[in-house]
Amino acid sequence: MMRPLLQQQRTDERLLIGISEPDDAAVYQMDDQTALVFTADFITPVVDDAYMWGAIAAVNSMSDVYAMGGRPALVLNIVGFPKDMPTEIATKVMEGGFTQVREAGALVVGGHTVEDEEPKFGLAVIGFANPNQLLRKGNAKPGDYVVLTKSIGTGLLAKCGKHAVIAKEHLDIAQRSMLTSNKVASEVAITHRLSAGTDVTGFALLGHMSEMANLSHVQFDISYDSIPVLPGALIQAKDGSYWPTKTWENQEYFGGTIEFSPNLQSFQKDLLFSPETSGGLLVTVSADKLENVLSDLRVKGQVGHVIGRVAAGEGIVVRP
Structure with a gap:
């Protein structure tokens, strides 16, 4: 289904890993020593505790950057919460995620929220890696x-x-x-x-x-x-x-x-x-x-x- 669309995409020699060569994250070379690593992931609740779910979701989202040999730098929250979710619960989820991002040495710089009957939370993550030391x-x-x-x-x-x-x-x-x-x-x-x-x-x-x-x-x-x-x-x-x-x-x-x-x-x-x-x-x-x-x-x-x-x-x- 994606192949005809891929044929329309322009090529760029700096794109080391993209959708045509699937891996854990996309990799775009900035210079000889630096590549940008980009990924996104989100999950539904895996535990009952809101803070713990948010923390696990953040660790899970950043994992793909580590799997490429990179380090997370910037993240955007990806949020889908029910309209009637209590504010204190939503805050706990976000707090759990923020704590893990901070421990990783990265920054939360924004995000996007939509209403969703089934709660979802995760991150879009930008990291950096040495293009000569990638895990593939x-x-x-x-x-x-x-x-x-x-x-x-x-x-x-x-x-x-x-x-x-x-x-x-x-x-x-x-x-x-x-x-x-x-x-x-x-x-x-x-x-x-x-x-x-x-x-x-x-x-x-x-x-x-x-x-x-x-x-x-x-x-x-x-x-x-x-x-x-x-x-x-x-x-x-x-x-x-x-x-x-x-x-x-x-x-x-x-x-x-x-x-x-x-x-x-x-x-x-x-x-x-x-x-x-x-x-x-x-x-x-x-x-x-x-x-x-x-x-x-x-x-x-x-x-x-x-x-x-x-x-x-x-x-x-x-x-x-």
Whole structure:
């Protein structure tokens, strides 16, 4: 549907990444050392607390800039609130977002608000990066290790939280995970000159991994047992009562390129298709850099989980 429209768009050699080369954000080169990184994202409430929702939405929106190897600088609020939403609730949402933007070292410079029956909040974000140090989905190489910086399960646990079928401590852990910025992981990736990466959000772990494998023309060989999962998520997955709807959409769209070991159960596969909110970075690391990257993450208070290898071929293979 978009292709005829794209043919009408003028070309610009300074546009390094745009809609014809999809990645986590658009990138426009300003000079030899500076590129503008531009993205936008918004979400519906994932938790009941208004401040927490606003904070998570902001972290989630800025994540795409970090996933490109950039740093957020300016943001615009994207707001869709019901007409009858109490002012104090709306203020709390905005306050939560503002706090995270400030912690990221960026500035809120405006925004746009519309009336919407289903509440939505997020950010349009402008950041900056070195055009020679971008993280790209299509740069994975055979022999690389696949590293994930956050546990999965946020989407499932948030859905269960709305139905009050989850232990409070498990929901609290999920909220802390969603509030954890990818800033540190991105800085480590750039410090060690990594070139391939993305963040794990609505397309779930397997969806975003599929994008990387497809654009890099490689195969991802993944160990299921090495994938970090948030406490409570496996229990809820096995129960199977409250999957986010997008789980099945992801499965239908990406499932054809994924080969599962027959030893894996259905709920285990479904968890890998379940959408994430404000998930971690998924990067590939060459063997000679792996130890230093993992060590640097630990020193800075984060954990890198080695979940597989990159091989010649195509698609994804998931083993126990």
